[in-house]
Amino acid sequence: MLKRLLIIIFPLFLFAEESLAELQVFACEPELESLVQELGGELVTTYVATHAKQDVHHIQARPSLINRVRRADLVLCTGASLEVGWLPVLLQKGANPKVQKEPGLFLAANQVERLDVGQKADRSQGDVHPEGNPHVMLDPRKVLPIAELLTQRLGLLDPRHQETYQANFERFKQRWLNAITRWNELAKPLRGKPVVVHHQSWVYLLNWLGMELVATLEPLPGIPPSTSHLSKLIKQMAQAPAYTIIRSPFADKKGSQWLSKKTGICAIELPFTVGGNSDANDLFGLFDSTIALLINAKSCGGG
Numbered sequence: 001m002l003k004r005l006l007i008i009i010f011p012l013f014l015f016a017e018e019s020l021a022e023l024q025v026f027a028c029e030p031e032l033e034s035l036v037q038e039l040g041g042e043l044v045t046t047y048v049a050t051h052a053k054q055d056v057h058h059i060q061a062r063p064s065l066i067n068r069v070r071r072a073d074l075v076l077c078t079g080a081s082l083e084v085g086w087l088p089v090l091l092q093k094g095a096n097p098k099v100q101k102e103p104g105l106f107l108a109a110n111q112v113e114r115l116d117v118g119q120k121a122d123r124s125q126g127d128v129h130p131e132g133n134p135h136v137m138l139d140p141r142k143v144l145p146i147a148e149l150l151t152q153r154l155g156l157l158d159p160r161h162q163e164t165y166q167a168n169f170e171r172f173k174q175r176w177l178n179a180i181t182r183w184n185e186l187a188k189p190l191r192g193k194p195v196v197v198h199h200q201s202w203v204y205l206l207n208w209l210g211m212e213l214v215a216t217l218e219p220l221p222g223i224p225p226s227t228s229h230l231s232k233l234i235k236q237m238a239q240a241p242a243y244t245i246i247r248s249p250f251a252d253k254k255g256s257q258w259l260s261k262k263t264g265i266c267a268i269e270l271p272f273t274v275g276g277n278s279d280a281n282d283l284f285g286l287f288d289s290t291i292a293l294l295i296n297a298k299s300c301g302g303g
Contacts, residue, residue: 022042022043022044022045023043023045023073023157023158024044024047024073024074025040025044025046025047025072025073025075025076026046026047026049026068026069026072026074026075026076027046027047027048027049027076027077028048028049028056028078028082028083028087029048029050029077029078029137029273030048030050030051030052030273030275031137031273031283032077032108032137033047033048033076033274034274034282034283034286035137035143035146035150035283036074036076036150038168038172038282038283039147039150039151039154039169039172040165040168041168043158043161043164043165047068049065049068051275052271052274052275052276053249053250054250055250056078056082056083057082058085059083059085059086060086061086061089061090061093065090066089066090067094069090069091069093069094069096070096071096072094072096072098073098073099073157073158074099074104074105074106074153074154075087075091075099075106076106076150077105077106077107077108078107078108078134078135078136079107079108079109079110079131079134080107080109080110080114080131080132080133080136081130081131081134082109082134082135091105102153103156104157106150106153108136108137108146108150109131109132109136111146111149111150112136112142112145112146114131114134114136115132115133115203115204115207116132116133116200116203117131117132118130118132133200133203133204135202135203135204136204137204137273138201138202138204138205138208138272139204139205139207139208140179140180140208142204143283144173147172147173147176148169151166151168151169175284179284179287183288183291186291186295187291187294187295189295190209190210190211190243190294191210191211192210193211193212193244194212194213194214194240194241195211195212195242195243195244195245196215196216196217196233196237196242196245196256196259196265197245197246197247198216198218198225198247198248198251198256199216199217199221199222199247199248199251200216201248202246205270205290209294211243214240215233215236215237215242217230217233217245217247217256217259224252224255225255230258230259234262237259237263237265241263241264241265242265243265243297243298244265244266244267244268244294244297244298245260245265245266245267246267246270247268247269248269248270248272248276249269249271249272249276249277250272251269253267253269266297266298268294268297269293270289270293270294271286271293273286276289277289279292
């Protein structure tokens with residue numbers, strides 16, 4: 001009887017030990033959740049704090065998020081003040097010593113060179129980021145070094161599976177490099193095209209694609225478009241029309257649609273992050289969809 005019980009209990013013990021080996025990852029944004037899933041596979045259990053229809057600048061530090069941070073082995077966020085209004089509150093109230101600083105805290109924007117560094121921290125100038133523009137994941141060339149450093153961090157937190165994380169990264173790296181080559185070829189017609197954006201969050205995407213940012217719908221970052229500002233844009237577009245007007249899924253459509261109607265310039269909604277549309281179901285789909293929408297911007301029907 002005892003021998004039979006041991007036979008039953010021992011595999012259960014091994015299963016429990018394996019389950020406990022999983023890393024609990026709290027990701028601030030969907031694109032980061034997608035990346036850590038690529039690298040961690042079944043070894044990570046993820047929870048994402050936001051979705052594509054939300055402006056990450058303005059998130060409530062809800063009790064449910066605090067509870068998730070309290071249980072996390074790794075907090076994975078963008079940084080560069082993107083989550084400044086809520087992440088510090090989560091870390092403080094979560095009171096989880098494992099994620100207050102490295103290695104349990106990983107900020108993606110800190111791992112790469114950022115654009116627009118050194119902006120004056122003046123709230124009268126809207127949503128500014130003195131550490132640089134935080135939306136680094138919109139340049140696929142920056143995703144790979146972030147992925148490599150995140151792989152090292154996963155191996156540090158879970159050394160027993162370090163080789164698995166590294167093997168996952170090598171597979172992701174090859175797929176990602178192949179995808180970048182394909183995206184670069186597809187996006188050649190976009191080089192030099194002038195665009196209007198709703199918010200300054202697109203600078204990394206435009207920098208990668210060689211597109212030219214000529215105007216923003218927001219007079220200041222985070223400040224809704226005013227009638228007077230939109231009127232100025234109409235005059236500007238009459239003299240030098242843009243290729244398209246870009247907004248994110250969480251941006252108010254009214255400004256871009258109004259400008260599109262007045263100028264005849266197509267307004268398009270790009271996914272911005274994983275889940276931003278039905279095609280952007282992972283990082284690869286995010287850029288596949290983004291390139292396709294930009295290439296077809298002239299035939300979008302004035303959205």
